[in-house]
Amino acid sequence: MDQIDPSMFPPGMDQDDIADAIANYYYSCTEVTATCPVEATTLGYYPNRGINIFMAIGYAVALVATLALGIRKKTWTYTGFICAGCALELAGYAARIPLTDNPWNKHAFETQIVAIVLSPTLLCISIYLTLKHVCLALNPALSRVRPHLYPFIFVPLDVSCLLVQAIGGALAASAALSNFAMVQHGNRCIIAGIVLQVVVLMFFGSSAADYFLRVKKWINSEGADPGAVALWRDKKFRTFIYVVSAAYSGILIRCIYRIAEMAGGWGNEIMQHEPSFIVLEGFMVLIPCLLLAFFPPGILFPQMAARMSAPGRVGLRRKGGEKSDAERQTPADGHESQQQAVSGDESAPSDGQVKEKPAATPAVVEPTSKGAA
Structure with a gap:
């Protein structure tokens, strides 16, 4: 639009008025004609039918698989966000x-614009949940942040990025008929939201990497907890970590691509290049969806599934702000095993001893040892 000859329009119209007039005209187009060519659309091309059917089928498969395995293993929150x-x-x-x-x-x-922009944010929420449960299962004390706080940090940040993008989209849509300059402002707002999303993802990645390095050092020490060592070396658990890392990487690549795609405004050269869109947007989200669907925590990381499906959410803070047993574990000594934190006091009375107690014995007994649950 910057190269349009002003002499083609009535006198007195400046470049902004001309841009608004052209945007208004093309917004009224309903089909491809000689005066409404495909090159004037935002996409600038006829999308490939076969590849888009393939992508839709792929996401349908991921949706069904996630739902089936999630219901079976009762990982409701994790499953819900991936399904969405x-x-x-x-x-x-x-x-x-x-x-x-x-x-x-x-x-x-x-x-397609709204759906494809929103979906990665929901997938990220499920990925954010995994760091919390990995910390709880290995050694909560090694985390620089209390594990239960991770979702409360990253989820609001991610949703905030989405809201910024939504505001930008609303500005662009409301001004599409009459104010091309406002459309550009909306576009800049969308870019800002995507940039913030990349920053949040990188912040999460650095937090996870920091915890990984701290745990790796602790695992190789003499004071490492045997239960944590066994979990760390478990092939299924490591597979789950690799899957989540791959899913995280794919979504991060997609978000970086989105910055480049939106940087030139609506209908720029990158946005009108379908192969890059299919690879860097489509497959960079489809692959994470399939990985998260077919390699769920219910199978590979049962400790996470157990916490998510347990009534009252095992591992949450107790009444009165008291920390759970898992959070009390010390990083250096490792004297308290995590199995003890889960199973409770090993000195608890046997079934026979319980039966011998009088009926008036209280049902709840105050714990007397540090490992009691």
């Missing part, structure tokens, strides 16, 4: 299928 992310991606790529016939289909275009 997969469902949005499915809706987004299903909406791109009508665009293969008519790139001017506004409802389909808006649906």
Whole structure:
């Protein structure tokens, strides 16, 4: 629009008025014609039908697998956010299928934009939950932040990034018919939200890497807890960590690509290049969804599944602000085993001894040893 000849328009119209007039005209297009060419659409091309059907099927498979295994293992929160992310991606790529016939289909275009922008945030929430449960299972005291606080730190930050993007999208949509400059401001707001999301993801990655290095050093020490060592060396647990790391990396790459895609404004050269969109947006989210679906914590990391499915959420803070036994574990000595923290006092009376107690004996007994639950 910067290269449009002003002489083509009535006298007195400046460049901004011309840009608004052109945006208004193209916004009224409903199908591809000689005066509404496909090159003038935001995408600038006819999306490939086959690849978008393939992507939609892939997300549908991930959704069904996540739901089936999540219900079976009762990892409700973790499963719920992944399912929501997969469902949005499915809706987004299903909406791109009508665009293969008519790139001017506004409802389909808006649906795919909203769905595809929102979904990675929901997937990230599930990834953020894993750090909390890994810390609780290995050694909570090695974490620089109390494990239970991780979701309360990263989830609001991630949602805030999403809200910034939503505000930008609302500004762009409300001004699409009359104010091209406002559309550009909305675009800058969207970019700011994506940049913040990348910062949050990198902050999370650095926190997880820091904890990994601290645990690795502790595991190789003489005071390491045997239960933690066994979990650290368990092939299923390590597979789960690799899966979550790969999913995190894919979503981070996608967000970085989004910055470059939006930097040039709507309809820029990168946004109108379908192969890069399919690889860096589509597959960088589809692969994490499939990995998280088929390698769930219910199978590979049962300690996490047990905490998430237990009534009252085992491991949460007790009444009165008292720390749970898992959080009391000391990092250096490792004298208290984590199995003791979970199972309670090993000196508890046997079933036969309990039966011999009088009926008036209270049901709740104050713990007398440090390991009592």
